[in-house]
Amino acid sequence: MFQADKWWRGAAIYQVYVRSFADADGDGVGDLAGVRSQLPYLAELGIDALWFNPWYASPMADGGYDVADYRAIHPTFGTLAEAERLIAEALEHGIRTVVDIVPNHVSDQHRWFQEALAARPGSPERERFWFREGRGEHGERPPNNWTSQFGGSAWTRVPDGQWYLHRFAPGQPDLNWQHPEVRKEHEEVLRFWFDRGAAGVRIDSAAELVKDPELPDLVESTEPHPYLDRDEIHDVYRSWRKLADSYAQPRALIGEVWLADPGRFARYLRPDELHTAFNFGFLTCPWNAERLRDVIATTLAVHAPVGAPATWVLANHDITRTVTRYGRADTGFDFAAKAHGIPTDLGLGTRRARAAALLSLALPGSVYLYQGEELALPEIEDLPAEVIEDPMFHRTGGSDPGRDGCRVPLPWRGDTAPFGFSPVPVTTWLPQPADWGTLTVELQQRDPQSMLNLYRAALRLRRSEPALGDGQLAWLPSGSQALAFARSPRFACVVNLGTSPVCLPAHDRVLLSSGKLFDGRLPPDTAVWLRLA
Template sequence: MSLNDPKWWQDSVVYQVYIRSFADSDGDGVGDLPGITSRLPYLRDLGVDALWITPFYTSPQYDHGYDVADYTDVDPLFGTLADADHLVSTAHDLGLRVIVDLVPNHTSSEHAWFRAALAAGPGSPERARYLFRQGRGPGGAEPPNNWKSVFGGPAWTRTDDGEWYLHLFDSTQPDLDWRNPEVPEMFAGVLRFWLDRGVDGFRIDVAHGLFKEASLRDQMVAAGEEPKSGEVSAEHSMVQRDAFVDEPMWDQPEVHDIYRQWHDILDEYGPDRMAVAEAWTQTTESMARFVRPDELDQAFNFAWLLTDWSADDFAAVVTRTLDAVRPVGASPTWVLSNHDVVRHPTRYGGGERGLARARAATLTMLALPGSSYIYQGEELGLEQADVPPEHRQDPSWFRTGEDGRDGCRVPIPWSGDEPPFGFGPAGSQPWIPQPEEWKSLTMAAQEDDPSSTLAFYKAALAARRTFAATAGTDVQVEVADDVLTLRRGPVTVVLNCGDSAVPLPEGEVFATSGPVLGELPADTAVWLR
């Protein structure tokens, strides 16, 4: 990929940086912008094309930056605007693009707008920027509807004056009312602010959630069932299409008018600016609506992430995804891990077998047309960490008591034999403790080992560059005896999801996820040409 390529995202590899856990420059235990800048040569050498950075804006950090108090400044925890500018310019000098996270569904409860709304009281123009409503029942003591928060519990909180406000996530993240023209006007300004500073694109958080049905009616559920807690669950996310959940809070048609406006703003800055949607939709068809030619450029394909270890299921996702994006002329995306889900080596069973499967799924993903998103630390083979309760910080943990997302957010290990493993200055301890056993998984421990997961990623990404932009978008999909075969131009991908080795097809092996000696072992993938 070249910085001169106007459609660079169509076949790029994007590396997700969870800013708190990537590199700490000042020893406070939290990653920051200067820390990222210091590690940009590593990302270039790894072979990625771009980095996506999670929110670094001014925030009280109740949800680790996804509760934004000021969209046009940097939180002192992470640095300064000058640090952000330096990161972008350094990345460009190294041939890397920069995508920043935008959080438009909700603000922080400490945002100036929400503070003004609380002070102004019911019926005020300030409250009209959010979704305040009167409660139901005697004295309005019950929430306005039956919606549940993604983080557990009701999606409504009552204020001191008796009104309720909607928050589909934490109570410190009040949802905006996108039918109020002040809201899209404000975010148009935010887009231009960061585009003026040279960013190459935006990852749109909760892209499917901006509009709710105007009536804010109850969610319909079967008799005796509880309302669903917000975002689409695995069994309804583009894998099965025969069962649907009533979702008046998600994926409303009006959202597409906003993305047409954003498309025009991005085009003002040139054809090489992009946006990718985090849209948990129920079908591939609804996902594809976000990437029509006059809307966003990409949408995350969570079906690949949610699929079980099965050749048949992988094949179904590939076929459905390509069938969905083809009519709108969009490029697909593929992802296996991020900061909200269990790391895929652990999902695939953990240990040596889980890692073997993770590498095989990654190699298969990297061969597909479109772009691949990889999550920091997966190139080191990191599994989900077991975080003791006293160190957990995910707001969903405090609302539900469930494990939450802390285990995939532990700061990554760079070097050394003990924490902080080069994450920050010696003696500083990360905001979430690192497992002692990670000393064998540091970047330094793996960089000279040709059998390491880091070496595998470097080799796979280098091999991918030889065909990613030229192999075309047509894929032939075959499954036999739990072996998936994908043919794309001159490249054949074979993934063995079975329990025993199978014969290799004819062809030159030019990438493999593990040792291959005449046969393709179980839990292994190979590229042939």
Template sequence: MLRLVTLETLTAPDRARADAAWWRQAAVYQIYPRSFADRNGDGIGDIAGITARVPYLARLGIDAVWLSPFYPSELADGGYDVADYRAVDPRLGTLEDMDALIAALEAEGIRTIVDIVPNHTSDQHTWFQEALASPAGSPARDRYIFRDGRGPDGAEPPTDWVSVFGGPAWHRVADGQWYFHNFAPEQPDLNWANREVRDDFLTTLRFWSDRGVAGFRIDVAHMLTKDLTEPLPSQAEMDALPREGDHPIIDRDDVHEVYAEWRRVFDEYDPPRTAVAEAWVAPHRRPRYASAEGLGQAFNFDLLEADFDAEQFVSIVDDNLRLAAASGSSTTWVLSNHDVVRHATRYGLDRPARSADGRPVEKHGNAWLLAGGPESALDRAAGLARARAASLFVLGLPGSAYLYQGEELGLHEVATIPDVERQDPTFFRNPGVELGRDGCRVPLPWSAEGPSFGFGPGGSHLPQPDWFAEHAVETQEDDPSSTLELYRAALALRHELQGAESLRWVPTGDAQVVRFARPGGWHVVTNFGDGDAPLAPGDEVLLASRSLSGAVLPPATTAWIRVDDEGDRPA
């Protein structure tokens, strides 16, 4: 029998503990505000647009919304160049609009998570403008990383380091000094050895927590602290170093001193505020970010680099459940976000070439984009079928599931954006190497018709393709075969079935058919192969990623199965 545990069945102390641990198995929906919904008709999504769509979010069945940056910004990097961490971009709304959104979400039982970007500010931030107006060696410049240049006149940058977005990582200012920017020149890195910087971010965390924010997503959490003691290594010397521990700028041990302070702030609140680290680090380094003494949770991005492949999925699940146990946290599952090619498209392309350690040689989908996104290279139907199967697989796992806006509509990457309309700095700083991330940031289609498919009355800031009509919310609404209704059904059932954070693999006798059991008498089974796979006798299908005919599971299909507590049926 299926035994369901709900908050209503718990004692008051147990309810309090469950509420504080809400994030451990939450379904979190990422909103890229400028591309979600536009209320005022200026072509840019806004806070009021999100508030107007809260009923949609409630019906979807998510536990929390994560808002990508909505702060004042010149959009040198899609809002990740922040000019004021305790304000709202006037193009997106006001602090009062944010208060209204947080309240509207809370009324539906949905928590709010906001993005914090602590590695760098915008070059328009008042601190940086003060630094430019101040002399070398001043306290204003010490908030950032300024250095004298090399050569007799200081005309050469302090090092030959290359930024993440391409091009030099140093930019010269009018008086001849250089400042460090690990991303775009408009994103000067902060000096986290400066006490004022540390204290100001504690103020920011309290500012948003006091307004009702439940948690924070920490951008490039592994890059804050740096050791730029002279002599500085060359780029080649730095590339040869282990990317951890004592590395000059990546995943340094001392960054956890910052997060220990943040944890003390989070724990001032009841329930404690949560945080999740965006930390692209070696797997064995991840648990410290996710520890109870640190941020509490860390993204695992392994599925972003995986093919739709049984062996890869099983290995990734095993590895990350082990890492979660090591930290005492729960793991996170991510198939798409604002930085990668959407998984419906990734799974519809040929598998990328892989290095000896199994990682893609090129970013999955980047070669297709650079070739102009030819339809001949993309199997849209197969990609969507695999995406639906992978999503249902992930939603059945223990841990948090992070969903990216539009994946519930089965959206593919938008490849054909004219160069003059692109916005991502990676496109402009790496011509011919990167096409950028605009293709997953195109505004959502809400209706099948209109100049912006219902995004807003004034068009959209990135061009939308004609095929968006077939993926629009209006088109999929109440169609039981649609991707939207699959997500709604899965999220509702996930809430009913969710139990302890554990799973047990169930042998199937077929390496391409993966099955795992969750506490409470239900199984998840996915067919990664190319042929039909029989279901076990007596399997009761609760939900499937595509229509089933008879007791077989078609290729690229996941089903949730009800079994009795004794039932390892395939064995």
């Protein structure tokens, strides 16, 4: 399926949001000991690697993406020694570890930013960030018109009158990547985790690091963009690639690259830069045969010239959960239009999510699975305002519902909260719905038709089937409402996205299906893997 030294080309990677995976110490918050206790579960699921959202020391202004110290673990999660044990123990189960790196910004509690606040305007300490005088007679207006990803201005004023840039929350000041100390520090952080056994890094907001030093106003259609996808950023990743390739077992660089232009996206995947990047076109695509066929074909065409493998992902910690999204009239995803309370049919959404699981696991390249997707967990859209922590919610006055609805702690066993997430009855950091007893790991393990057992069977087949993972795809005739493709002369995947059953190509047997077939035909919102005749 893939070479050991190029494991990322065809791996199945499971995303762990530590706060919500498993709690070992009974405080209602997930921790590294909880993850270690569930390594047998993850091994049985059949994944090849774990990607951990930030587990570092942090004030948690943005779920840990405000890093105060990259060389320390958040005390709620455990210790550095425990992280090292987790990496080693996971490897004993055949599971690699990918850690999250957040190079665009740090926490306002980071030592560098505290030194900058204590120093005077124009000091060397402030040059690591973007401090500027304000506009207006008394500098009372922000230096430019840039906005925060979380709503409001991207600038916050400090007591001495200067302003600092934060493209995300005020607690996440942006770093100045023109500064040599910033580049040196991040290379040392990479070495720190690579030396501790991390097999790769996922790079947050990978296209946003470099800014135009003039910090001009953002004007529509301005080229080059003042803070997104600037040409200078590729020097950073070429340097990182040399570092990653210097290890006997090369480490993987995985980019979070949100770009509309496929050609610009592909530049990050040139042979001397990142190994892979997330495929957001597929992630946000609606449940529509024509649209999915187009995004799959475009993805493969964009990756081919640079020799990089595609990635496929249905959900993550920022996106409305799949069974909820696919049960709506509009099955796509757009941050600008995200809202709660939109009617959803969870039965329909689950059927589609089951089919989408087989689709994504059959496509060429690597695949990412967000924790809880294997349990068909829905988005929780009625969280009380007082428990929501996401700055997207608070910075917009609640007009953006935020992302905490897909971050609710997992249900492991039992009939009442915390459903085995914690070892004792406790209020979890986000409340679990009372009806989640029907979705627990314990219950789904006993049900041959459960989502969990579908994922286990698919991942087991994916490992044993030589055609799956990295490789090629050939489209098969399917009509306008279905997708059909072969990964080898003997293996095919067919997905019915229409409203009536479709005929299957000639085959010797059905390897796996997401639902029951109808008179040998594939029903709507169902997928099947076939051994071709």
